[in-house]
Amino acid sequence: MVKKVHGLWFIVCGFIFLLVTNCYAQPISSTELINNAKLYDGKIVAYAGEAIGDIMARGDFAWVNLNDGQNAIGIWMSKALAANINYTGSYKSKGDLVEIVGVFNRACPQHGGDLDIHAQGLRKISPGRQVTEKLNVSKRNFTLVLLVILCLVLILRQLKNP
C-alpha cells in the first residue's frame, strides 16, 4: 500500500515537473521574448527561426543568429549543435529553419549583458536551400530602353555642343 502511494506521488511529481519545465515548449516569438524579457529571464524557452548570416565559432561554442521574421536573436550553442545547421540565410540562400530549447537571458552575464539564449537542444524544422536567381525580363527590357534614351541624349549633347 505504501509502495502504491509512493508510486502515485512519483507520477504526480513527475507530471508537475514536466508541466513546469515544458510550460514554454511552444516556440515563443522574439517580440514576446524581448517585450517580456524580465518574465522569461533565466527560464527555459523554445524559440524557432531561420539561421541567418554566419555561424561564428568561438572555441567549443558558436553564435548562431535566428530570425523568426520579427527580430533576430543570438543563440549560444555548442559546436556540435551548430554542426546540424547546413544553410544560413542570405540573398543567395534560405537558411535552415530550426527550433532550439535553451535558457533565455535578458542581460547575459557571460556575454556582456547581451539578450541571448543558451541552447541546450536543437531540432531542424525544415532544411534550407540555395536560391537560384532568375533574370527579371521586365527589368532587363527597361534597362535597354533607358540605355537607348541615354545614348540619344549623349549624341544630341555632342551634336549641339561640338
Added chain:
Amino acid sequence: MILKPRLEDIKNIGYYLGKVIIGLGLTMLVPMATGIAFGEINPALDFLIGAEIALIFGFILAKLCFTEQDLSWMQGMLVVSLSWLVATVLGAIPLYLSGHWGSYLDACFDAMSGFATTGLALVQDLDHLSLAHNLWRHLIMFIGGQGIVIVALSFFVKGATSAFKMYVGEARDERILPNVVHTSRFIWLVSIVYLILGTLALGTIGVFEGMKPLNAFFHGVCVFMAAFDTGGFTPQSQSILYYHSLPFELVTITLMLLGALNFNLHYHLWAGNRREILKNIETRALFGAAVITFLITAIGLNQTGAYAQAASLFRKGFYQLISGQSGTGFMTIYAQQFFNEWNHLALAGVIIAMAMGGAVCSTTGAIKMLRVGVIMKAMLQDIKKIILPDKAIVVKKIHHIKDIFLEDKLARSALLITMAYLCLYGLGALVGMWFGHPFLNSLFESTSAAANVGLSCGITSVAMPTALKFTYIFEMWAGRLEFMSVFTLIGFIVSTFRGK
C-alpha cells in the same frame, strides 16, 4: 519688396544640380559592379536602371541650363538643398526596385536616412538583402557624410567661388585649406585612409570571431562607412548585436569618435600638432558632455537594476551613449529594451547626448559641441560681467584651432542654430504625440531623426503613419543641412509666388 526669381537664377541652379545628379548616377555604378562581381544579376540591373535615369536627368539638366556664371549665395544654398532632395528621390530607385521596401516613400525614407547619416531604417527582411543593395545603403552614408555636394565639388566643379558657397550650404563653415576644393579633397583623403585602416581592423576581427573572410571584410567596409560617417546602418537586422564581440564594439567606438571629430582637427593631428586635441574647446566640451551624460545614464541604469554586473552596465550604457553622442545610431540592445528596461533618467542621458552631437565640420549632426562650448563660455562671461564692478572689462577667448575672441556675434549665431535645433526636436515630438506616442518616446525618436543619430525606441517602423514618415524625412534633411539651405529654399518658393 520680395523679388521674383529670374530665369538666370533657375539656369544657374539647374546647371550645378545637373552636375551633382551626374555624379550620383556615376556612383551607382559601384554597387552595380559589385552585383555583377557577386553574380547578383537583378540587383545589378536595379542599379543600372537607377544610374541611367540619373544620368539622363543630369545630362539634360546640365545641357539645358548650361552657364559659365558663378553661383550667388542664394543659388549656392538652393543647389545644396535641392541636391539632397533629388539625391534622395533618385537614390531610392534601386532600393525600391529590390522589393525590400514596402513603398517608394519607405525607400526615400531610407535614402534620406542614409545620405543624412541618420540610420533610421524601414527596410524589410534586411538579412536577405543583396550585397549590392547593402553596399549602396552604406555608400550613401559615406557620400552623405562627406557631403553630397562635396563629392561633386571634388571632381566636377572648377570655380572655387561657386564651390565655397555650396560647401557652406552643406553645413561646413570651416575651410581647412585656403582653397575649398583642396579642403574637399583633404576630407576625402582622411576618409579613404581611415576606410582602409578601419576595414582591415573590422575585417580581421570578423575573421577571428568566426565569420567567413569574404563576409568579414564586406561587413568591415560597410560598418566602417556607417561608423566613421556616424551613419548607423548595418548589414544585418540586429545592428552591432549581430557580432556578439567586444573587440568589434571597441573598434566601432573608436571609429565613431574619430567621425565625431572636426576634420580641421584631423588636419592638425596629421600635421603633428597633437596638443590641439587637448586645447580645443570642441574636444574639451565633447569629453565633458560624454562624461556627464554617461554618469546620468549609468545612475539611471543602476536605479533600474537592468544590468546586474558593472561591466555589463558599462558596456551597454557607454556604447549606446557614444553611439548617440556621435550621432551614429549603432545599437547593442533591441529598440524595445530602451523603454522596457531603461528608466527615464537613463533615457534622458542619451537624449541629451544625441541633442548635443559631435564637432562642427565633422560627419555628425545635432547642435554640435563648438556651439555648446561657445554658449557656455558666453554665459560665464555674462555672469562675470554682473559680478564684477561696472567699469571692469571682461574679455573671454576660446581656443578652436586658434585663439578667438568671444564676441556677441559669435554667441548669437551659436544660440540661433541651437534654438532652431531645439524647435525641430520639439516639433517632431509634437507630431509623434499627435499620433498617440508617449512624450518621452516621441522626443527620443524626434531628436534621433533631427540630430541624424538613428537610435530608435521602436516608433520608426513600416507601419508608422505617412505623415510621421514625412516629418522624420524633413527633420533628417533640415538637421543635416543646419537649416540655412532649407530656409533659403522656403524663401525661394515664397518669392516665386509672391515676388514682383
